[in-house]
Amino acid sequence: MTGAELPFEVGAVRRWLSAEGLGDGPVRFRRIGDGHSNLTYAVAVGGRTVVLRRPPPPPIPKGAHDMRREARILQALADTAVPVPRVLAVAEAGEVMDVPCYVMEHLDGVVATETLPAALDSAEGRGAVAHAFIDVLAALHTVDWRRRGLADLGRPDGFLERQLDRLPRLIADQDGTLAAPFDELRDALRGCLPMSGEPALLHGDFRFGNVMLSPDRPARLIGVLDWELAGIGDPLADLAYTLATYAVPAEPPHALTMMSAVTRGEGFPGREALAARYGAVTGRELSRLSWYQALQLFKLAILFEYNRRKTATGHGDSYYADPALVDGLLVACRRALREDAAQPTTSSQR
Structure with a gap:
């Protein structure tokens, strides 16, 4: 350049x-x-x-x-x-x-969003890559962030409530009114807010496009990149973002799963298997994970809508101009909310 x-x-x-x-x-x-x-x-x-x-x-x-x-x-x-x-x-x-x-x-590795390195591009290799990927997220959520000097990085109390309060302001009218369908989805999420567990250090954008793999066996991550959205909060929000942006064959793609199409390949485990592996390492309660996925898809839809509006005024990145990107995220958000509503409930979960 x-x-x-x-x-x-x-x-x-x-x-x-x-x-x-x-x-x-x-x-x-x-x-x-x-x-x-x-x-x-x-x-x-x-x-x-x-x-x-x-x-x-x-x-x-x-x-x-x-x-x-x-x-x-x-x-x-x-x-x-x-x-x-x-x-x-x-x-x-x-x-x-x-x-x-x-x-x-500079790390000598591969960011794999469409294909894997040849040494890992088999059904067995894909499974090993996925396991290495989710294991690093679990390791992040067990880091003692207080001892690492990161206690002032965020306020974990009220973390989920703030997610639903602050971000929608980006696209609200001057009087605070949020247009449909964003207002309906926000209210639905507020109406069944889960109780957060022990807070953790969050990456905020943990997906295949933001990690670097070793090109050789054994499958392993050599670098986690792009920490601009990191903070302290509910770790299930981080896990849910990872799963919501993890492409699976049975679903129509949305804006974020299109960025990690590699995980649609044979041998990559489904979301439930990844969540179970994460839960086994961390001991976290995962019964409301679909709600957290809905939250993250809702947030992504807001951010894409905000950027779409900027392009409509002649500013911003033209990548966001297509309203179908927002629509796809809203569809996925509604699907996750339906999955959460179908889960058995207890008074401690809702």
């Missing part, structure tokens, strides 16, 4: 990398990822490659895309059972570019 195509000054990045002992000489940049959120670049300098992360171009919503926070979480997880890239340098706004940014190590 040329300097004219980059949202920062190349010379400032080159000087920063040199000062941090990460390489001298000319730098070359290559975009990584789909570009719908934070911007990620592979940076070749001085015979090595590092990875640069920065927020998207402005306007940036308040509290979003916090690179300092993301780097801090990676540093806190550096020697745990959760594989993360090593943070090499962090810069405040104004030091290198007009926004905070950081550099991390």
